[in-house]
Amino acid sequence: MTPDTHIGKLMRDIAKKRNVSTKYLAEKLGYTLDNIYKIFKRRLPDYELVMRISNILDYDFASHLPFVPVAHRQLIILIADNDTKNQLLNYNANVHIGTLMHKIIKERNIPIGLIADQLGYTKRNIYKIFERCKPDYDIVLRISALLEYDFTIYLQLQTIQYNQFIILVADDELLEKLRNNSAVEIIKAIDFNTIVKQL
Missing domain, CATH: 3.30.70 (Alpha-Beta Plaits)
Known part of the structure; x- marks a missing residue:
């Protein structure tokens, strides 16, 4: 596991090394070129994308994820x-994931500032996440990794x-x-x- 790896950049580098064009990748995924460039900019793309691009490039990007859901x-x-x-x-629609995250963090006496620093967010961003019933998948995945608690089962x-x-x-x-x-x-x-x- 290499949690500091920027997976988007690694995907770009592996594609280049294997002579797989961005256009080909976009066609295989059913995305636009702009979507692919956005993926390359993301440190931690959505899990499903990681698996799909792993299959296309024949490279195990999942081994660089800080956490894999345990469903x-x-x-x-x-x-x-x-x-x-x-x-x-x-x-599981009645489960408010943001509230549950906040509850687990409070129970473990983890400073919100520490969570914000680890994710590269401000405290205000973190509190906004707590307000959301179903935050974005990659955010849920990253906070699951930090807390070693699988919130993805509620998505x-x-x-x-x-x-x-x-x-x-x-x-x-x-x-x-x-x-x-x-x-x-x-x-x-x-x-x-x-x-x-x-x-």
């Missing part, structure tokens, strides 16, 4: 009807496109419901155990 598995799914989508969106559903989503499955009951739901098609499953052993 049983990540699924990429297609959802055929709105009722099922709304049910999944509301799964159940992330949209990829129209009816395609990423879901983090942290319990077998939900996994069984998804498998038995005719409105859900599981496209891909990633068992986190195969990833975390590298860290």
Whole structure:
């Protein structure tokens, strides 16, 4: 694990070393060139992006992440009807992640200034994060790493496109419901155990 690695810059360097053009990367991801350049500027891109670009460039960028979610598995799914989508969106919807983060930090007597310094934010930015029910995934990932507490399990559903989503499955009951739901098609499953052993 190399937590100080700027993963976006590393992605750019590996792509260049392997003669993979930015245009090719954009086409494979379904992004614009501008999106790719923005990814290269990010120290810690979203976990799903890290995995997708790892596959394209055949390089394990996940080994440079400071933290990998510990949910049983990540699924990429297609959802055929709105009722099922709304049910999944509301799964753990009552958990206010920002408030939970603040609670854990207070319980551990960790100064907000220390969290801000570690993330490169101001204290004001951190308090704004605490106000958000579902902060951005990369922020949740980074604070999970700092606190060694997996907040990502409360970010159940992330949209990829129209009816395609990423879901983090942290319990077998939900996994069984998804498998038995005719409105859900599981496209891909990633068992986190195969990833975390590298860290």
